[in-house]
Amino acid sequence: AERHGKQTEVRRALVNSKLLLFPYALAAAGTARTAHLFFFNSLFKTQAGSYIGVNASQRRFFMMLTASTRLLMVRVWRPAFFIKSPGVRCTPGRTFSAYCPLPQLPIPPLKHTLERYLLALQPLVTPEELEQTREIVREFSRPHSIGSKLQDRLERRSRRTENWLMDWWLQNAYLECRLPLAVHSNPAVVLPKQNYNDWKGQLRFAAKLIAGVLDFKSKVDRKTLPTEYIRGKPLCMDLYPRILSSCRIPGPKHDTLINYGFTRSPPTHVTVVRNFQFFHLDVYNSDGSPLTVDQIHMQLQRIRNLSWKTDKEPLGVLTSDHRNTWGQAYNTLMKDKLNRESVRAIQKSIFTVCLDSPVLKISEEKYTSRMAAQMLHGGGSYSNSGNRWFDKTLQFIVGEDGSCGVIYEQSSAEGPPIATILDHVLDYCKDPDTVRAPMIPLPLPKKLYFYITPEIKRDIEHAKQNLDILVNDLDISCFTYRNFGKNFPKLHGISPDSFVQMALQLAYFRMYKELCATCESVSMRNFHLGRTDVIRSSSTESLEFVISMDDPEKEVNQKRAALGKAVDCHSAYTDMALKGLAIDRHLLGLKLQAIEEGLSVPEIFMDTSFAVATHWRLSTGQVAARADCVMCFGPMVPDGYGVWYNPLEDHINFTVSAFNCCEETNAESFSKSLEIALSDMQNLILQTSGQAA
Numbered sequence: 001a002e003r004h005g006k007q008t009e010v011r012r013a014l015v016n017s018k019l020l021l022f023p024y025a026l027a028a029a030g031t032a033r034t035a036h037l038f039f040f041n042s043l044f045k046t047q048a049g050s051y052i053g054v055n056a057s058q059r060r061f062f063m064m065l066t067a068s069t070r071l072l073m074v075r076v077w078r079p080a081f082f083i084k085s086p087g088v089r090c091t092p093g094r095t096f097s098a099y100c101p102l103p104q105l106p107i108p109p110l111k112h113t114l115e116r117y118l119l120a121l122q123p124l125v126t127p128e129e130l131e132q133t134r135e136i137v138r139e140f141s142r143p144h145s146i147g148s149k150l151q152d153r154l155e156r157r158s159r160r161t162e163n164w165l166m167d168w169w170l171q172n173a174y175l176e177c178r179l180p181l182a183v184h185s186n187p188a189v190v191l192p193k194q195n196y197n198d199w200k201g202q203l204r205f206a207a208k209l210i211a212g213v214l215d216f217k218s219k220v221d222r223k224t225l226p227t228e229y230i231r232g233k234p235l236c237m238d239l240y241p242r243i244l245s246s247c248r249i250p251g252p253k254h255d256t257l258i259n260y261g262f263t264r265s266p267p268t269h270v271t272v273v274r275n276f277q278f279f280h281l282d283v284y285n286s287d288g289s290p291l292t293v294d295q296i297h298m299q300l301q302r303i304r305n306l307s308w309k310t311d312k313e314p315l316g317v318l319t320s321d322h323r324n325t326w327g328q329a330y331n332t333l334m335k336d337k338l339n340r341e342s343v344r345a346i347q348k349s350i351f352t353v354c355l356d357s358p359v360l361k362i363s364e365e366k367y368t369s370r371m372a373a374q375m376l377h378g379g380g381s382y383s384n385s386g387n388r389w390f391d392k393t394l395q396f397i398v399g400e401d402g403s404c405g406v407i408y409e410q411s412s413a414e415g416p417p418i419a420t421i422l423d424h425v426l427d428y429c430k431d432p433d434t435v436r437a438p439m440i441p442l443p444l445p446k447k448l449y450f451y452i453t454p455e456i457k458r459d460i461e462h463a464k465q466n467l468d469i470l471v472n473d474l475d476i477s478c479f480t481y482r483n484f485g486k487n488f489p490k491l492h493g494i495s496p497d498s499f500v501q502m503a504l505q506l507a508y509f510r511m512y513k514e515l516c517a518t519c520e521s522v523s524m525r526n527f528h529l530g531r532t533d534v535i536r537s538s539s540t541e542s543l544e545f546v547i548s549m550d551d552p553e554k555e556v557n558q559k560r561a562a563l564g565k566a567v568d569c570h571s572a573y574t575d576m577a578l579k580g581l582a583i584d585r586h587l588l589g590l591k592l593q594a595i596e597e598g599l600s601v602p603e604i605f606m607d608t609s610f611a612v613a614t615h616w617r618l619s620t621g622q623v624a625a626r627a628d629c630v631m632c633f634g635p636m637v638p639d640g641y642g643v644w645y646n647p648l649e650d651h652i653n654f655t656v657s658a659f660n661c662c663e664e665t666n667a668e669s670f671s672k673s674l675e676i677a678l679s680d681m682q683n684l685i686l687q688t689s690g691q692a693a
Contacts, residue, residue, distance in 0.1 A: 102236055105165055105527040106580040107158050110151040113583045114141050116576075117613070120536050120583070123515045123543040125609045133609040140604045147602065150590045157593070163529035165585055168592050170531075174411035175248070175255045181390040181409060182320040182467065183474055183634040187644075188375035188407040189422060190368060190478070190655075191629045199400050203304065205429065206353055206398040207297035210270060212428030213351060213396070214283060214290040216421055217244055228420070228525075231578070235525040242412045243421070247347040248391040250319075252327035257411050260348045267348045272303050272445070274355040276311035276386035279303050280345045280446040292435045295442060300355075303445050313452050313460055314386025320377065320470075321463040329459040333450075342448035351394040356384040358401035368478035372632040372655055373471070375405040380471040381464035394418075405629075414532065416523055419625035426627050475658040477667040478630055481678055486647035492685050496647050497622055498570040501537040502545060502563065503681055504643060507673040508618060509546040512664075516617035519584075519636075522577045533577050534584040537620070541569040549680065560688040563681065584614075616640060622647065630655050638662055641670055652678075 114137050121130055140147035158164040179185060194205050219225040220240050228235040245261030260267050268284040281299055283291050291299070318329050333339050346352070359379060362370055375397055378385030388395065393412045397405050408418055452460075486496035501520060509515060518537040524530030545566040548554045554562075576582060591605050604610060617640035623631045625646055630653035635642040642657040654674065658665035 102234065102526070102528040104158065105163050105524065105530055107151070107155050107164065107589075108581045108583070108586045110141060110147060112581065113586045114147075116583045117587065119540070120538075121609050121613055122540050123538050124517060124612050129609050129612075133604075133607055136604050136607055140602060146594070146599070147590070147604070150593045150602075153597070154589050154593050163527070165589060166529050166531065168589065169585070170257070170411055171254075172588070172592065175257060178323045180320055180322055180466075180470060181248075182377045182385075182388075183470055186376070186390055186407050186409055187415065187631055187633040188372065188405055189418065189623075189625075189629050189631045190371045190375055190403075190405045191422065191426070191627060193367075193371075194402045194404055196402050197400075199304065201402070202355060202398055202400045203297060203300045205404070206355060206396075207293050207300055208429040208432045209396055209398065209404075209425055210283060210296050210353060211290065211293045211432055212425035213421070215428055215433070216424045217350065218290070220244065228416075230523070230526055233526045235523070236528055236530055237525075238529055239412070239414060239417050239525070243393055243408070243417060245348065245350050246393045246412045248393070248409050248411055249347070250323055250327040250330045250391060252324055252331065255323060255327070255411075258347070259412070261350075267350055269345070269349055271346050271349040271352040271389070271392070271448075272300065272355065273316065273352065273387045273389070274303060274307045275309065275357070276314040276316065277307045278315075278342065278346060278389075278448040279306070280349070280448060282443065282445075283350070285440065291442075293432050294436075299442060299445055304355075306445070306447055311386070313450075313457065314381060314464070315450055315452075315460065316386045316388045316390075317381055317463045317467050318460060319388065319390040320385060320467045322466065325459075325462070325466075329456070329463070332453075332455055332459065336451045336453075338449060338451050342450055345446075345448055346389050346392065349392070351396065352389055352392045354384070354387040354395055354397045356387055356397055356399040356403070358399060359383060359403070361401075368480075368630065369476055371403050371405065372476050372478050372630070373474060374399075374403065375407055376476075376632060376634070377467065377471050377474065380468050382468075385467055385471075394421075414523065415521075415621065415623040415631060416525075419623045419627075419629075419631075422629065423626045473660050474634065475660045475665070475667040476632065477656045477671040478632070479654050479656075479671050479675070481652045481654060481675060482650075483679055484682060485650040485652055487649050488682065488685075492689065494567055494685075495571050495574075498567040498574070499681065500622070500645060500647065500652065500678075501535075501570055501620070502542060502566050503674060503677040504618060504620060505537060505542045505566075506546045506549055506677040506681070507670060508641075509543075510550070510677070511670065511673050515543055515546070516640075517613050517615055518618040518620065519616045521621040522574065522582070524577075524580065526578060527580060533580075533582040535570070535573050535577050535582065536584075537570055537573075537618075539566070539569045539573075541566040549684075556684065556687050559684055563684065618643065620644070628653070632657060635659060635665075639664055641665060641667070643670075643674075 118130070118134060118137060121133060125133070139145065142148070154164065161167075174185070177185065194201070196202065196205060216225075225237060225240060227237060241261060242259055245267050246257065246259040249256045249258060269280050269282045272279045272281050281296075281303070283296065285291065318326055318333070320326075321329070334343060356374070356378075359370065359374060373379065374384065378388050384397075384399075387397075388407070390407075391409060393409045395407050397403075397407065406418065406422065450456075489496045489499040497520075501518075505515060505518065508518075515538040520535040520537055521532050522535050524533050541562075545559075545562040548559050548562040573582070587605075591601065594600070594602055616636045619633075619636040619640060620643045621631070621633075622645055628646075628648065630646055631644040632655040633642050633644060634657050638659055639662045640658070642655075644655045646653040654671065656667045656671045656674070658667045658670070
């Protein structure tokens with residue numbers, strides 16, 4: 001029980017359960033239970049993680065087949081360094097809300113979820129398919145049926161855990177996913193271009209950035225980070241200490257996650273990468289004080305002097321490969337003692353800083369799109385991809401040409417906390433602490449060496465080829481909509497987020513003459529250890545709205561009324577989700593409960609309608625950062641779009657991504673359709689308000 005801190009885990013479980021769950025606590029400290037599931041992961045997917053083109057006639061077959069095969073092997077994740085030290089107390093205004101009383105994530109009533117599920121299907125499936133699903137739902141929800149039994153067992157799970165979903169979600173959504181982290185999983189943020197264009201400015205900005213992150217870390221360590229709120233309710237701040245000093249560890253079948261910040265000797269160094277070479281940089285003095293900006297700057301200059309030439313082998317590209325492939329290569333790499341020490345230094349670091357070479361200059365109009373691609377994947381094996389370690393939770397990218405951003409691994413992080421860190425760091429860079437550097441000689445940054453065997457070299461070449469395929473497959477378009485920002489919808493009593501979501505529905509409908517399953521990520525941090533759930537933006541009301549917008553027989557007031565109903569429906573779903581009553585995580589829980597118990601997957605999850613409803617052709621999200629930045633990520637399905645937006649006061653930043661291998665999707669075309677939809681909706685509002693557009 002003492003190994004890897006599991007004794008603390010047992011103690012925490014006993015305390016939380018008031019000594020009523022002793023057998024469960026012992027099970028938590030032992031080997032995780034494993035349920036064997038089937039997963040046809042490589043369906044329509046190349047080894048590089050990109051997808052074979054899927055045309056319209058193949059799509060429904062694809063969704064039907066993947067509905068029954070998309071689950072992975074589920075293993076209850078018990079991280080070695082997850083539980084915080086006991087005895088922490090909540091001091092009002094000075095500590096994390098994770099230690100303040102927060103409600104548990106609820107289990108929605110089964111009847112509620114099934115009714116909302118049928119409503120969500122109405123704009124997506126045919127009447128015949130809907131009627132077939134109604135019969136399946138009736139059978140699933142009967143008293144003493146499999147649905148009722150699974151609901152009871154899920155409620156029992158909720159009573160004996162801190163968060164019934166957390167372990168399942170972490171495992172199912174992230175650690176068991178075998179797609180490459182680059183593009184498919186790791187989101188990135190493009191920050192405003194900085195005011196420098198040479199290596200001197202690059203190192204100076206990087207030094208301030210590192211100092212800014214350390215300043216934020218000090219607030220996390222001292223528990224002085226102000227508690228965040230949403231709609232007057234405190235949020236769980238548990239993610240912040242997990243973001244720093246953590247790393248995902250690859251495996252041939254499933255990954256693991258370790259946070260070294262919870263060990264007895266937390267790391268005191270960051271990893272710096274330049275010209276494919278990795279360096280161990282200590283960022284604290286011997287007395288525990290962080291290095292000043294001047295000290296960090298001097299150390300970065302030393303690193304630059306030690307990395308004049310580009311390393312022949314871009315070892316970092318290995319982390320961009322398919323997870324099974326990288327897991328096997330990782331085992332090969334770690335056989336050598338020198339490699340183990342170097343890899344461990346990267347994994348244990350607080351975060352990583354990538355000092356990128358300048359990229360090929362293009363037009364100002366395409367600059368943000370190019371930078372978004374650079375942040376997501378590094379540009380390929382001949383660009384800066386060798387400067388990445390995609391398993392690392394937090395990587396800051398500082399280019400020699402003034403470009404900068406961040407890429408993060410999602411199993412330990414989410415968009416809103418990352419945006420909070422970035423806002424703090426950018427504020428710090430504008431006005432850093434002017435502490436005079438002490439006259440203390442600093443040790444030379446330690447270069448991390450690797451022993452590259454012929455087998456590892458072959459793995460690197462294989463990863464380079466796969467990465468370049470993925471880089472060429474990504475289609476990404478960034479634009480700033482400047483006609484209005486979030487103030488315009490607010491002025492007219494409309495939720496800015498609901499307004500943008502209806503614009504996305506209209507843009508998609510105009511291109512494809514139908515609606516699709518649309519997910520918008522919503523934070524559930526108002527619950528203890530909450531992560532995310534889904535707001536479904538496509539509805540019967542949104543379908544009526546998009547049809548009416550281009551109907552010449554409809555009056556302006558009728559169109560405005562249809563928009564109002566669609567916005568109200570989306571806002572109501574948002575409120576429902578924030579109360580923990582959204583349907584998608586509940587349905588996932590019922591499915592995983594059946595699988596964990598060794599039962600057959602219920603028919604409701606094998607139904608064609610379920611495949612259609614969970615084939616997210618529009619995957620969307622909003623991260624409202626104060627900085628004029630934009631977040632980006634790849635589509636969730638091969639024939640879909642990934643759309644992220646940051647609504648500011650007078651403009652909105654958008655990123656649209658797609659895959660080139662799908663002939664039906666085009667990021668630039670969708671961006672233009674979205675711009676037109678936003679303008680048309682603005683004009684509609686102004687017309688019905690008695691103003692001219």
